[in-house]
Amino acid sequence: EMYTSLLNTKQAMSVERKLIDYLGTYIDQELERLEDIKRFYAKVSSLHAELYNSPATALTNPLVAFTLIKRLQSEWLHVVYSNEALENAQALRSGYEKEEADLPNLEDLQGAAKGLMRLQDVYSLQVPGLVRGRFQRVTNGRSVDIHLPAVSVQLSGDDCFLVGKVAYDQEDYYHSVQWLEESVRLFRGTGSKWSPENEGTLHDALDHLAFSHFMPVHFENPQLFCDNFANGHPGLLLRPVRREVLSLRPYVVLYHDFISDSESEEIKQHAQLGLRRSVVATGDKQATAEYRISKSAWLKGSAHSTVSRLDQKISMLTGLNVQHPHGEYLQVVNYGIGGHYEPHFDHATSPSSPVFKLKTGNRVATFMIYLSSVEAGGSTAFIYANFSVPVMKNAAIFWWNLHRNGEGDADTLHAGCPVLIGDKWG
Numbered sequence: 222e223m224y225t226s227l228l229n230t231k232q233a234m235s236v237e238r239k240l241i242d243y244l245g246t247y248i249d250q251e252l253e254r255l256e257d258i259k260r261f262y263a264k265v266s267s268l269h270a271e272l273y274n275s276p277a278t279a280l281t282n283p284l285v286a287f288t289l290i291k292r293l294q295s296e297w298l299h300v301v302y303s304n305e306a307l308e309n310a311q312a313l314r315s316g317y318e319k320e321e322a323d324l325p326n327l328e329d330l331q332g333a334a335k336g337l338m339r340l341q342d343v344y345s346l347q348v349p350g351l352v353r354g355r356f357q358r359v360t361n362g363r364s365v366d367i368h369l370p371a372v373s374v375q376l377s378g379d380d381c382f383l384v385g386k387v388a389y390d391q392e393d394y395y396h397s398v399q400w401l402e403e404s405v406r407l408f409r410g411t412g413s414k415w416s417p418e419n420e421g422t423l424h425d426a427l428d429h430l431a432f433s434h435f436m437p438v439h440f441e442n443p444q445l446f447c448d449n450f451a452n453g454h455p456g457l458l459l460r461p462v463r464r465e466v467l468s469l470r471p472y473v474v475l476y477h478d479f480i481s482d483s484e485s486e487e488i489k490q491h492a493q494l495g496l497r498r499s500v501v502a503t504g505d506k507q508a509t510a511e512y513r514i515s516k517s518a519w520l521k522g523s524a525h526s527t528v529s530r531l532d533q534k535i536s537m538l539t540g541l542n543v544q545h546p547h548g549e550y551l552q553v554v555n556y557g558i559g560g561h562y563e564p565h566f567d568h569a570t571s572p573s574s575p576v577f578k579l580k581t582g583n584r585v586a587t588f589m590i591y592l593s594s595v596e597a598g599g600s601t602a603f604i605y606a607n608f609s610v611p612v613m614k615n616a617a618i619f620w621w622n623l624h625r626n627g628e629g630d631a632d633t634l635h636a637g638c639p640v641l642i643g644d645k646w647g
């Protein structure tokens with residue numbers, strides 16, 4: 222094991238010294254061989270030129286005729302079937318084989334590559350920096366050197382290919398993607414110039430990269446999926462809803478095209494006159510706050526057929542009774558300039574919360590329908606779960622705020638990001 226202690230790695234240096242000497246001898250011998258061949262080439266070319274200039278008279282000389290026949294019968298044969306190239310190569314190989322026991326093996330190479338990836342993770346090192354021989358990390362959006370080594374080296378496309386391939390063979394597509402991206406970039410940079418020492422080619426790197434990109438989606442979380450969902454309900458059987466499971470902890474689901482354009486317009490119309498500055502629970506009261514910039518209106522299902530139809534559809538999808546007082550009235554929200562809702566829980570976290578005055582109990586779940594799309598910003602971000610949902614007109618998201626035992630699920634912390642450009646309705 223050469224990679225597990227630096228002492229052994231140092232010993233590898235003297236082996237390379239010997240290999241360099243063998244290769245030097247090989248190159249000298251090959252150059253000598255090529256010089257010999259060049260001499261033969263020059264000799265034959267000049268003799269042949271003389272013959273060609275006056276074939277009739279030249280061949281009347283028996284010496285000239287003899288040397289032509291001798292060249293063709295014997296000299297060419299010896300040149301073409303010379304064993305010298307093979308002998309030179311064999312000398313190089315036997316030198317190499319003498320050192321073979323002291324050479325690192327595949328396990329050493331894999332161990333060294335894994336070591337690089339471990340450093341990459343533990344110290345948040347950027348792969349593009351490592352490839353240029355730098356130990357860099359991104360701080361406040363800038364690459365910063367965390368250490369300047371006295372001696373460094375730049376990595377080649379083939380170096381990156383090998384690291385990427387070690388990750389790939391372990392089905393570690395998170396790392397393989399990063400290293401193979403660099404490999405492809407570097408191989409592209411050198412054009413299609415062939416290097417005898419390389420294990421991989423641009424083609425190999427692209428092949429592995431494409432497969433790695435394909436795999437994380439399926440491997441990282443095989444339980445995230447899309448389907449047409451009817452929840453076994455007869456009311457949805459003929460028109461199931463396109464469901465996309467976005468997260469398992471917390472359990473967040475996106476329902477595509479939950480509402481139609483006309484229903485959505487109708488809801489916004491109904492809500493318009495009732496829009497008032499949104500409030501949040503502070504202590505045991507409801508109050509406006511800087512951290513929620515929007516207006517909202519409450520729509521009673523009994524007053525609008527569209528609202529009660531949506532209530533019904535929500536019930537079919539979630540299996541929840543959303544009739545008052547089990548569910549709250551439908552809240553329609555419209556965000557203002559830079560409108561947002563800072564990270565919060567939808568459920569009450571204290572027994573004195575005003576939510577309990579409604580006599581509806583704590584908020585078991587949230588069903589939120591996007592009634593508009595926006596040009597930029599405004600995503601619903603799940604802070605701890607580390608994902609966000611872009612505002613997607615007519616889609617709805619659903620999640621459980623409480624665990625089965627009634628306790629709040631801290632993983633549901635979420636926010637409405639500030640709207641950069643657009644008119645966001647929910």
Ligand SMILES: O=C(O)CCC(=O)C(=O)O
Nearest residue numbers: 562567600601636637647
């Ligand atoms: O608007 C959003 O994206 C999130 C809104 C929200 O979290 C809420 O109204 O409780």
Ligand SMILES: [Fe+2]
Nearest residue numbers: 565566567635
């Ligand atoms: Fe919320």
